[in-house]
Amino acid sequence: MYDHHYMAQIGCCVVTGGDGSFEGMAAGSFPAGISKAMHSGSEFFRGDTMNHLICITLVTSLLFFSPAASMAQTKCSPTASDAEGPFYKAGAPIRENTGRGLAINGTVRSASSCTPIPGARVEWWLANAQGNYDDEHRGALVTAEDGGFRFETDFPPAYFGRPPHVHVKVFAPGHRTLTTQIYPEKGATSVTLALVLLAD
Numbered sequence: 001m002y003d004h005h006y007m008a009q010i011g012c013c014v015v016t017g018g019d020g021s022f023e024g025m026a027a028g029s030f031p032a033g034i035s036k037a038m039h040s041g042s043e044f045f046r047g048d049t050m051n052h053l054i055c056i057t058l059v060t061s062l063l064f065f066s067p068a069a070s071m072a073q074t075k076c077s078p079t080a081s082d083a084e085g086p087f088y089k090a091g092a093p094i095r096e097n098t099g100r101g102l103a104i105n106g107t108v109r110s111a112s113s114c115t116p117i118p119g120a121r122v123e124w125w126l127a128n129a130q131g132n133y134d135d136e137h138r139g140a141l142v143t144a145e146d147g148g149f150r151f152e153t154d155f156p157p158a159y160f161g162r163p164p165h166v167h168v169k170v171f172a173p174g175h176r177t178l179t180t181q182i183y184p185e186k187g188a189t190s191v192t193l194a195l196v197l198l199a200d
């Protein structure tokens with residue numbers, strides 16, 4: 001959304017920058033600092049060429065400071081926690097599947113460094129087809145050297161008005177335990193995600 005917003009602004013700049021003046025542009029739609037620079041430019045530079053140069057500078061600035069450029073910094077934002085619910089039971093057995101039809105895979109990472117966490121324990125639990133939690137739908141695994149994990153289970157049912165979901169809990173040394181839920185879309189056969197933990 002932000003990218004489109006900025007692209008619209010950039011388009012406006014390129015189209016109107018060549019008419020010899022920046023005056024009359026929707027300056028209010030630009031960040032205050034950039035708007036001020038535009039007005040300063042219109043006072044000192046009247047030529048089309050110079051206006052184009054200013055425009056290119058503005059475009060470069062917008063690209064440099066755009067959210068797209070900062071996405072790398074937010075890639076390892078901590079995974080949001082979600083309710084544990086009343087049906088968690090510690091000590092789920094290590095196994096690769098608790099059913100068939102929905103593969104869940106990804107990587108456990110540390111928010112502070114974005115590095116994968118090998119040896120993290122990922123536990124999951126979900127309701128059976130009747131909407132009841134049973135031991136057949138509880139499992140656990142340990143992440144590989146690359147922090148990767150994969151397990152397969154049944155597609156969870158919707159029950160009590162809740163959307164289909166799989167509960168997940170992740171334990172890793174030096175990190176806060178993460179408790180969250182995965183909400184696969186209807187008809188999904190696989191989900192890929194990062195589980196990003198906060199350091200202690």
Ligand SMILES: [Fe+2]
Pocket residue numbers: 085165167
């Ligand atoms: Fe639940």
